[in-house]
Amino acid sequence: MSTRTAVVTGASSGIGAATARKLAEAGFHVVLTARRTDRLDALAAELTQAGRSVSVHALDVTDRAAVDAFATDLGEFPPLHVLVNNAGGAVGTDPVATADPADWRAMYEVNVLGVLNVTQALLPALSASGDGTIVVLSSTAGLATYEGGGGYVAAKHGAHVIAETLRLELNGHPVRIIEIAPGMVKTEEFALTRFRGDAERANAVYAGVAEPLTADDVADTVCWAVTRPSHVNVDLLVLRPRAQASNYKVHRVQ
Structure with a gap:
């Protein structure tokens, strides 16, 4: 594959960092973006040492002027x-x-408006390439509700709707719209952030689950989807661990 360029937002940790690694391994020049430049620099150094092609841009996706x-x-x-x-x-x-409306606003800003900001800003270049792909990392929370998740569920439903609507509006243009909706993924930060640094509550999310998804599992899926032939569009792919049948039914070993 000739060198192709991919931008990954939130590439400083978790699924974003894992996806950047997989795309770099697949031969893409990967543009790493996130707010934490120290982590981006460390990832870029790792990938460069391995002979991968990367560049770093500090970016807050909620800041439209910066985007x-x-x-x-x-x-x-x-x-x-x-x-x-x-x-x-x-x-x-x-x-x-x-619920605190400030929490809902923060989640909406990054999960919905962040996607909108970056997609609008980069869509002309993606279209001009003649073979563009937009991936929206949503969540199974964007497809079904659960107690205590109202704000996040609402935000991820918004991300899901952006992907669905874009696919309709860009029909006939040389841009694919792929949505990957992971279920239970164990990363170093997601649950910890959700529980405001309470490690005990964060760890309880995964208690008894033998094999939750990993960031690498999701990254493998993203890389597979974007490397399909150009005429193949993976509209929506739901990804869960075997132990999870739905957002609220999870097999746990006592």
Whole structure:
């Protein structure tokens, strides 16, 4: 495969970092973006040492001016072929009746408006490449509800709808829209952030689950989807560990 360029948001850890590694291994020049430049620099050093082609751009996807400046800096050369909208996250598990609107706003900003910001800014370059792919990392939370997840569920439903609507609006254009919706994924930060640093509560999410998904599992799926022949579009792929039958039915070993 000739060198193709992929932008990965939220590439400083977890699924984003794992996806950046997989795409770099597959021969893409990977543009690493996130807020934490120290982590991006460490990942870039790791990949460069392994002979991969990467570059680093500090980026907060909720800052539209910064996103537009990033798109201008990126330009159209080399052509941009893939955008992986991975930046996101959850905060809190309060019921709707008592949830803090600030938490809901923060989740909406990154999971919905962040996807919108980066997609709008990079869509012209993706289209100009003649073979673009937009990946939206949503969640099974974007397909079904559960108690205590109202704000995150609402935000991920928003991300899901962006992918669905884009696929309709870009029909006939040389851009694919792929949505990957993971279920239970154990990463170093997701649950810890959701429980505001409470490691005991974060660990309890995965208690008794022999093999939750890993960041590498999701990254493998993303890489597989974007490397299908150009005429093949993976509209929506739901990815769960075998132990998870739904958002609220999980087999746990006592």
